[in-house]
Amino acid sequence: MRGDLEFMSVPRLVRTAAERYGEREAVVDGRTRISYRQLGAQVERAAAACLAAGVRTGDRVAVWAPNSLGWIVCALGAVTAGAVLVPVNTRLKGAEAAQLLARTRARLLFVTGPFLGTSYVAALRQALARRDGRTGRFATRSADGQQGLPSGPLPGLPHLRDVVVLADEAPGGSRTWKEFLAAGGSVSAGAVRLRANGIGPGAPSDIMFTSGTTGLPKGVVVTQAQTLRAFATWADLAGLGEEDRYLIVNPFSHTFGYKAGVLACLMRGATMVPQPVFEPGALLATLAAERITVLPGPPALYRSLLDHPGGADRGLSALRLAVTGAASVDGRLVERIRTELGIATVLTAYGMSEATGLVTMCRRDDPPEVAAHSCGRAVPGTEVVVVDAAGAFLPPGGTGEILVRGHQVMAGYFENPSATARAVDPQGWLHTGDVGVLDADGNLRITDRLTDMYVVGGFNVCPAEVERLLARHPGLADVAVVGVPDARLGEVGKAFAVRRPGSRSPSAGELLAWARREMAGYKVPREVEFVPELPRNAAGKVLKRRLRQGVERAGGEAGSGGVGR
Incomplete structure (x- = not known):
């Protein structure tokens, strides 16, 4: 069944997973292991705390933290409370994160404690201190056009009313995770359920920011239904199931990590093993110790494992599925993953934020050469064409810009209708800016970016x-x-x-x-x-x-x- 029809919204997906998979192991984070029932309870508690903090339906809530159980709980808790999730990459600097918080007028920020020697709250404060928070670049205006005044914990971000640090200690003006949860004790389970049930399939699910290789990143708004349908499809094509143990290396701040990782596992009852930092030796140890079966990731991940001493001989026999994708996936790399790492099924895929992260994907019964030389064909409910400079459709074998039309094409760029109109034409075609070629079977090969x-x-x-x-x-x-x-x-x-x-x-x-x-x-x-x-x-x-x-x-x-x- 399509995910948007089965679950209707991400909050209902979380509740259904808790009921359906019960005592099955949901998340392994270091020494912490919790079941799906426990995960559901933790998410509801986080949602209650969001309600107590004044989060309203449609408010933006940001998460700036590495892959972890804490990220999963606070993000899903915010969405269950009706918020629109704004994931923030941990590689961003303070000024970059402040820009995203200001542009989305985030109401609440969940932020990691010190991570890899960096205090993220301090980085934000320092970035804001370098500018005039009242009148400068990060100041924002309310809906009636009035200049916002610094009333939250971070002057210069007037809409940010609450900062919650995912740690046992928090700097002044912010709260610890325990303090935040305790404040939600006065909110009933019924109130949480009422808020969650009011979120429909057409409501926005999240705002994922583009990578910004050519300019200021744009916020891609995707609905609940788009998210659920796309990644129910992904889970079906990947063959994800209850017996799978999924090492999630891709950052939760991007579609691949959050949706093809967390949400796909919730749909199918797989065990999530979040990896906060990519280090080949630690990754290999986790793969063996946790008997990981599913390992999606970019080509660089597999190259690192293959090049690591003993990488091909580390007790990885449980691994059955690899999923990768990029413009420059090398057929030889695909073959090495199969032969040297012993992963029987290697799938390649193509997606972009503006298409909810999923456009084409190989099928598990495809011949090996399909994954080695393409990123598969259009997923169900999706059209993919290649056009020339004049916009004319090209036959198989012709190289041109890739256009996509289907259920997963974004609702639009956040508060940027002109950019949305440039990206999606009146016929509903998303102009990807990627260059590629389709073969006679509809398999797509990406060759480059138009701008490159x-x-x-x-x-x-x-x-x-x-x-x-x-x-x-x-x-x-x-x-x-x-x-x-x-x-x-x-x-x-x-x-x-x-x-x-x-x-x-x-x-x-x-x-x-x-x-x-x-x-x-x-x-x-x-x-x-x-x-x-x-x-x-x-x-x-x-x-x-x-x-x-x-x-x-x-x-x-x-x-x-x-x-x-």
Whole structure:
């Protein structure tokens, strides 16, 4: 049954899971293990505390914390109280988080205690202190247009009335998690149930912010029904079930972690094992100790496991399913996951925040080459087409922009109708900005972003394709390619490469000579710069604009001689 019809809303999903799966293990977080019944009770208690704190239906509630049981409980508690969830990535700096809180006019913030040596509350205070909170960039206006006054725990964020620290101690102006929960003791279970039952399928579920690789991140609003239908489909296609133990490495602050992780497990009764930090050695230990069966993640996760000493021989026999997806998934990587990690089913998928995170996906009975060379075909209820620059539909084999139409296309960008109109046309097609090609069976292969393509002497070059090929070099750990100006050819490629730890090879000349044997001449970068690491945003995407800006500041044009550093 479709998730939107079966559960109607995320709060009802939580309640149904508690009733349906009862004493089955729901979450394993370090030494803490709780059942689905216990999880349901904790979520209802958190929802009662939200009501006691004055959270109203439609208020935005933010969570700025790593993957943990606490994140799951406070987020689902807020949604059960009728709030719209605003997940905040822990990799954001204080000023970036403050921007999201201000733009969404968040009413309540759940924030982690000190994490990896950082105090997140202190980071927010410092960011706000650097600006005039009353009249500056972070000040916001109420619905009647009046300037907000700092009345909450963080001056400069006038709508933020409450900050709850997920720890035993909290700085002045904020509350601990225990204090917050205790204040909800006066709210009855009936009041919580009444609020939860008032949330319909068309109500907003969350605001997920785009990664912002080309500008200010936009808040994507998705409804309850869209969320439930998309990830009931995901769970069905993945074959997720009650016996599965799911290691959730993808951040809960993004669709892949929260919805393909937490919500999909709630739908199917799987055990959630949240992982707050990605460290290959610790990850391998958890995979073995918890007998993990399901491990979705980006390509970099699997490369790290494969490259870790003993990674392919760590007692991972329980692993049965891997799900990955990216523009540059390499078919060889898919084969290595199968053969070296011993994962029988490897599925690839494609999604984006504006499409509720799910557009295409492989099927479990697909031939292995489908996952190795595509990200599957459109999920049920979804149309995917490829169009040329004039907007005309292209036949199979044609390369152009990917358009998506279906139930999962966002309700819109938060309070940004002009950007919404640019992204979704009057016919309901979402213009993704991604470039790809469909085969005769409808399987989609992503080749690049429209904004990343460049032209070498009249030939279009997709950097992602070049990156996939360069990534096969045994001496490279990471690589990104951008187009740079060239006096003779107009543009040429420049590669920014990261060598494997402890290696001094290849040199620029060696890498370019290798590239000439692997790809057409016009695709070969003309220059290589070796860097310690690639600049990435909070979502882990390479900030290519920063790489281009570095080239521009250097003031030079990339030559054709293959200069390297």
